[in-house]
Amino acid sequence: MTKLTLLAIDTSTEACSVALLHQGEITHLDEVAQRTHTKRILPMIDQILGQSGLRLNQLDALVFGRGPGSFTGVRVGASVAQGLAFGVDLPVIAVSNLTAMAQAAYQQHQAEQVLCAIDARMNEVYFSALKAEKVRLEIGEFLQWQEIxxxxxxxxxRLLEQANTLSGNWLTVGTGWQAYLSLNNVAKNSEITLPSAKYMLSVAVPMWFAKQTIAATEIEPVYLRNEVTWKKLPGRE
Known part of the structure; x- marks a missing residue:
């Protein structure tokens, strides 16, 4: 594929994952580690780098899942990415968790039109509709995802209202469909429910060659939901 060496990390959902692109090969570790991301992510990074005999400063860039996802998970991923990248002065590539699942749909099912929905709790979902486009870069042809x-x-x-305006064949990915939309009749359901760092690497490669990187100091998590109104318990201020 390329001599590029990238490390990808993601903690934005209940999944915790690390993946490495090195010498054209991808290796990855994936766990469901709800509420233990902070304990698991660094050992997983050490393990996958150790298996390849690499140090952090030998990477070309660090890739991370920038959200949307759980507030805590997105913060953990952004903080770890920032700390690692800042420590060895690595450029960073921020990848949408929704786009990562669309990439998984393409690689597993050759889907080029994907409806992505992550359960956002409180009867809401994080949602996007993405369409694949092939682009030619200096090292070959790659896939890029356009937001429809x-x-x-x-x-x-509201998701279904918008999805019903779309034409063509669509595939669904994400926990949002299982949580709220299991009876949907707008698209074919897939078994892909959670994002993985493995598929973030495939998204990140063309971004690297398009110079779509940021500095560690520019990392910003993407929550989409900026304000949350919590019901107060009776008798509590």
């Missing part, structure tokens, strides 16, 4: 419906947080009903 922009990333947003919305109700399941």
């Amino acid at each position: 419906i922009t990333e947003q947080v919305c109700s399941p009903q």
Whole structure:
């Protein structure tokens, strides 16, 4: 594929994953580690680098899942990425968790039109509709994802309203469909429910060659939902 060496990490959902692109090969570790991301992510990084005999400063760039996802998970991923990249002065590639699942749909099912929805709790989903486009770069042909419906947080009903305006064959990915939309009739369901760092690497490669990198100091998590109103318990201020 390329002599590029990239490390990808993701903690934005209940999945915790690390993947390495090195000498054209991808290796990865994936766990469901809800509420233990902070304990697992660094040992997983050490393990996958150790297996390849690499040090952090030998990477070309660090890739991370920038959200959307759980507030805590997105913060953990952004903080770890920032700390690692800043420590050895690595450029960073921020990848959408929704786009990572679309990439998984392409690689597993050859799907080129994907409806992505992550359960956002409180009867809402993080949603986008993505369409694959092939682009030719200096090292060959790659896939890029175009937003047909922009990333947003919305109700399941609003998702279906927007999805019903689309034409063609679409595949669904993400926990949002299982949580709220299991009876949807707008697209074919897939078994892909969680993002993985493995597929973030495939998204990141063309971004690297398009110079779509940022510095560690520029890392910003993407929550989509900026304000959350919590019901106060009776008798509590």
